[in-house]
Every structure is written in C-alpha cells, then in structure tokens.
Amino acid sequence: MTNPSLQEQIHTDTENRSNNHSTDDSLDQVITNYIPHSRANGIKTSLTFAWRALLKIKYVPEQLMDATIFPIMFLLMFTYLFGGAIAGSTSDYLQFLLPGILVQTIVTITMYTGIELNNDIRKGIFDRFRSLPIWRPSVLVGALLVDTVRYSLAASIMIGLGLVLGFRPDGGFLGVLIAMALLLIFAFSLSWIWTTLGMIMRTEKALMGVSMMVMFPLTFVSNVFVDPETLPPWLQTVVEVNPISLVVTGIRGSMHGFVTLEDISWVLLWSAIIIVIFAPLTMYLYQKKK
C-alpha cells in the first residue's frame, strides 16, 4: 500500500472498491465514531505546539547547531585568537568575553523563531492552525516556549565550557542565575521582532538576510568583544546607545557581581519596549494574514 506499483495504480474504480471492503468499513466507523472532547485551553494548546517544536528538533537536529556547536567554536576562537592581543592574557579576556559572546549567540539564535514561523506560513499548515477553534496566540507561545529551552541549552553549554576553560564569575551562582534570567527575558522580547518579520517576509532567505544585516553590526559595534574605552569617541557614543551593549553590561555585571539596579532596569526597559511594540504587531499581522 505504501508504494503502489504502476500496475496497481491503474486499477479501475470498481476493482479498487471491491478490494477494499475492510477499509471501507473502518472508514465508516472512524467517521461515525464521535470523540468526546472538550475545547482545549490556551495552556494546553500552547504546550501542544511546544511539543511539536520539540519533535521537529528530533527530526532536524541540525537546528541545534547554532545553539551548540557555533557558540563553542566562537568562544574558543575568540578566546585564543584575540585574548592575548586584546586583554593581554586569554584568561583575563575570557572573564570579559564570555558574558558578551553569550549575549551575541542567544541574540543570533532568536531569529529561528521567525524562520520557523515563516516556514509554516508558506506551507499550508498555517491555514489549518488558523481554521482551528483554538486560542490563536498559542502557535506563537508554544514556539517561544521551546525557544526558551533552546536558549537555556545554548547558555548552559557556553557557561559550562567557560568554567572548564577558566571562567570564574565573581557574582557566583546567584549572579549567573540573574544573568541567565535577564538574557532569557531579552531573548524572549527579541523573538517578537522575528515573528513580526516572519509574517511579513516572503522567503526564509530574505528573512535571514535582514536579520544578518541588523544583527551583525548590532552585535559587533557593541561592548561584546572590546571595552568601549579603547574606541574613538564617536564610536563610543554609538556603542553606548546600542541596546545590545546595555544588555551585555547587565549580564556581565550580574555574572561578575558589579551589576547596578540601573543596568538591570535598562535590560528590562528595552525588553518591555520591544514586546509592547512587536507582540501586538505580530498578533495583528497574524489575524490579518492574507
């Protein structure tokens, strides 16, 4: 049945039906069989969407590369290539670099939310979701839940590797936890930008192009890799207003125990601003799609 030969395929109508009596009966049964069910609430449907996203990781494990292999490569490369030149020693540089590169990695992988969504939209499955009697945002909430898992995974791998290489957070365990929380909040907010773009952009490639164009300068012209004090004054100004820098400052400070309330507030403020703008925008586009 899985692979009908050509000969089988050209069975006539009557032959086909007389051969399929058992199927006919089970067909009638399955159609007549009424399943008692109650409308699923938003939490259940969101978790169901999350379950689907997890299954997809199982089938397309390459998805996780960006969350695992790349950060490891980046961390090793930058620590050992530039450590000596930038900070005098690789160990000193690692203390400075790790929080920054952590932000860069997580920020970069936030765009996958948009890509997945864009894929769904271009295929017919999105139509099915939209015609189901379910709480509409659950498609997005489910995806974002799984992304949080993905971000946590990437962050844990990097911090773990960092510890092995000699990263010593002065802020201790609590500091690292606060840093992680800030990072997840910011990543969650950023995801909404990508979901918005995922709704608008025609192709996955276009979306990737745009995200690279935005994320590349944003993460490099920041305090991720170097202390801005070494930069020319005009560039320093740019770096200081870059939200990525503010996030890096908050996370670096938390990890090393010199974070201020102001640093934390900046991260939360930026996250809130992004969510307030892009979450409703995404939902609006979602309702109006086509």
Added chain:
Amino acid sequence: MNRTNTKNDVDRDDLAIEASGLVKKFGEKRAVDGIDLKVRRGTVYGFLGPNGAGKTTTIRMLATLLKIDSGSAKILGHDLVQETEAVRSRISLTGQFASVDEDLTGLENLIFIARLLGCSRRQAKERANDLLNAFGLEEAAKTQVKKYSGGMKRRIDIAASIVITPDILFLDEPTTGLDPRSRNQVWDIVRALVKHGTTVLLTTQYLDEADQLADRIAVIDKGKIIAEGTSGQLKASIGSGRLHVRLLNPDLRPQAQQILADELNTSIQLLSDPTALSALVSNADRVAYALGELARSNITVTDFSLGQPSLDEVFLTLTERQTDSEGKTQEVQS
C-alpha cells in the same frame, strides 16, 4: 455543538452554507466578484473552474481565513464574520497544498491535531491510529510525511481534517495531481463522510470529478459563478458531448458535413485531419440516426466516438453564452 438536526427544522436551517454577494479584492483585482451560494446540509457541492478562477479564495473566505470585502455568509446558521469561533468549531479545511507538518510522521501529525482539539493523550493516540487504519496508512504511521507519495499525503491531510468529524469539510482540489487509484480513495472518503451527514464543499478542475461526487456544481470563472445546477442540468445545457467522426474518403467530407448538420441540427466543425469532423451534440439519441444516414448515403465511417464534453468545452459554451446574456448567471433548467 449538537450535530443532529431536530426534525422540525425550517427550510432555512437546511442550508449548511448560505452566502450572498461575496467579494474579495486583491488590489485592483476582483478575485471573487459577487458569489452567491446555497449548499444544503449533507450534500457535496462542487466548485468547478480553471486555475485562477477564484475557487481557493472563496473557500478561504468561507473557512474564516480571509476577510470578506463585501457580502455576507452564514455557516450552519452562524454569521461568518460575527461568530467566527462558532464557525471554526464546525468546519474543517484541507487546503490546496499540504496542510500537515511534513517533518513529522503521520501518527504525530494526527496526535498533534487531536491534542489541539482537546483530546486527552490516550484518546488522541487511539483516534490517530484508527484514522491511519481507515485511510490505509497504518504502515506509514511512523514515516515522516515528506516521504509519503502524493496520494498518501492527500489522505493524511484529509485525515487531519476529520480528527473530529466536522459538520462541513472544505476540500480544495483534493485530487489534483493524483493517480487514478489515489483519486478513487479520496472519492471513497468523501462519500463516506457524506453518508455520515457531513457537508462537503470541494473545488476541482475536473468535470469528471464534479460529476462523480457533487450533488450540485457551480461553474466558476473570473470570480463569478457562470452556471449552477446538478451535473445533469449542466450537461443538458451544454449538450451531452462531442461527436467525432472519421471518414474513409476525405472527398466525401463536405457531403457528410451537410448530412450531420441536418440530422443533429447543429454546426459541424471540420478538423485539420482531412477525414475528420466533429460536433457538439445536445441529444445523444440523434447520433445513431445521423450515423445511419451517413451509411445510407454510402459514406464509410472508419471511426466515431461520442465523448463527454470536456471542461474546455463546458467553459467555451458557458462563457460564450455568458457574454450573450451580459454577464448574468445562467440558471440551467433540465
């Protein structure tokens, strides 16, 4: 949510879909240009039309996926715009392109939809397996959908649409590109659903398919319904088919043309093959007489056939007539 009709339903409640003046514009283009529709419960309604006619757009509006620009519609008594949620809980859609997740297996897809619709884990699994069995997909249950054949994809797609048997099922070109066997399987599914009481609205580019499945057919072109009726009514209105005749002697063709024209009371086309003639006939009974008349005149016929009118012919006939009647929909009478 009660799907059984009470006995004393009034006439209006008998309609699964009632739409009037549906319009959808994409920029300047009127993709759907004033469609009226009445679909009785428990019947199959066929939308027949070429690519770009507006079939998908109409279905997407009725399935709450596309905002209607003007007009109104009631789905099982619920207003399409005002009571979207109620409409969604009664309908199901199988889109023109695969609307399942091709990365997941057939089983996972069905469990996923069942869970979204509120089934418990156990129920979902049971239902998924029952559906896979009924659709002849049990062996492919644990295979990713992207590895399925075209026919299998279509079936899993429809299975996903009837996880909870819907009151109305929209099927957008369910058999386009399928081999005959797969097409028959899809037809069987549709018939079983209708037997159960589900109303099916399907679109197709094949006259044959509409003929086989649909209780009523709307022929749609350029966003307008240009004819509506049962398949019998439609065929009667455009003639029962095309007669092809081939002669032994091409010299006798003009004579044969005259005889056929007289007998069939219609215009006869001369084809590029010098021995061949063809005609649209409205009454198949006359064909026998006409052929007999050729024989009596000593014109030898080497070959003849009386085919169903092709979709092209249906369109040609209907669109010609439409321009005659200044764009008014044909109400075909039998």
